[in-house]
Amino acid sequence: MASEELVNVVEILRAQPVVDGVTVEQMRSGMEAMIGNAPLPEGASIEDVDVDGVPSAWVTTEGAATDKPTWLAGDFWRYDVTGPPPVPGYPSITGSFRIDVVGTEPVTVGTASMETYHAKINETTTYTSGGTTTTLTLLGDQWYRTTDFAEAKSSLSFSFGTGSFTETQTNDPPPGLRWPLSEGAGWSSTYNATIVFVAGSLTQITVETLFASYSVQADVSVAVPAGTFTATPVTEVSGLYQNVTFWSAAAGGWVKVGRFGPYGSEQHMDLAAYRHQGSGEAASGSFGLPSFAWILVAVVGVLVAGVLVAWKRRRRPQIPQVVPPPGVPPEQPPGGAGGPSGVGGPPPPGTPPT
Secondary structure: OOOHHHHHHHHHHHOOOOOOOOOHHHHHHHHHHHHHOOOOOOOEEEEEEEEOOEEEEEEEEOOOOEOOOOOOOOOEEEEEEEEOOOOOOOOEEEEEEEEEEEEEEEEEEOOEEEEEEEEEEEEEEEEEEOOEEEEEEEEEEEEEEOOOOOEEEEEEEEEEOOEEEEEEEEEEOOOOOOOOEOOOOEEEEEEEEEEEEEEOOEEEEEEEEEEEEEEEOOOEEEEEOOEEEEEEEEEEEEOOEEEEEEEEOOOOEEEEEEEEOHHHOEEEEEEEEEEOOOOOOOOOOOOOOOHHHHHHHHHHHHHHHHHHHHHHHHHOOOOOOOOOOOOOOOOOOOOOOOOOOOOOOOOOOOOOOO
């Protein structure tokens, strides 16, 4: 329903006389010139955005809460992935991550059936140590409850060496963000994560009870390869892991993620390209590379480090090498509402680098 103010504006415009011979383009130009002279209200800002190829303007105000996103089949977000080596000898990480929305479908978690957004994920990560590189490709699926965007289920597969691996995680109950996202808001979630890991003919099933706390910080301006966005930082902390996600209404999702873990490990994702066809609602939520996927990337990093070390020993046996400590401890990080999860050391909650 239109606001009273909009109704008044429409009536004023309709009362204006029609000038013969004036084209639609000329009328638009005159309207833009008139509106352009009006000052913005205090606290308001305008961002130039691209909506499926159509140049548009996104208007936001300071202190405005962020609502739950709307996703449509065909939406996608692609990110640049980086991770410096936490200790000498450990490989650095570069790569790309992409999420594509497939549509909606029902998913059952425990005894509850829920409608979810189904998305495909694809990440290619290159580990580099010295002059040696190893590339890993992660393919998978994610399902997010449509009512609150909580991550209900994730599945990931990858190959390393001669082996193929698959890991599936379900969260019961799915931990979600609290809508709308408002500066100063905070909450916590406790849930059971069931993780099924398959390596060839071997299957391992573990169930862990996880706890995560969340806090929402004030909007900030974030510059990434896809542009400069006004974004809402949300910090998730669980055990030894912390991650900070920057949600942007204009982009329809998160534009930057910082994931921090033990031993000084950290990984970052910066938005490089996207397509969002949402209805204009602010798009904030918990999507991206699932938490256990971050762990698999880190674990494979340890394996890669060991392979690179062994290779260097064979090539230069006179130089002793030491395998660095693992990038993650054996416990499982949160797999829920904060997007790619982790903890940290470097920046304190709410003050990540922008």
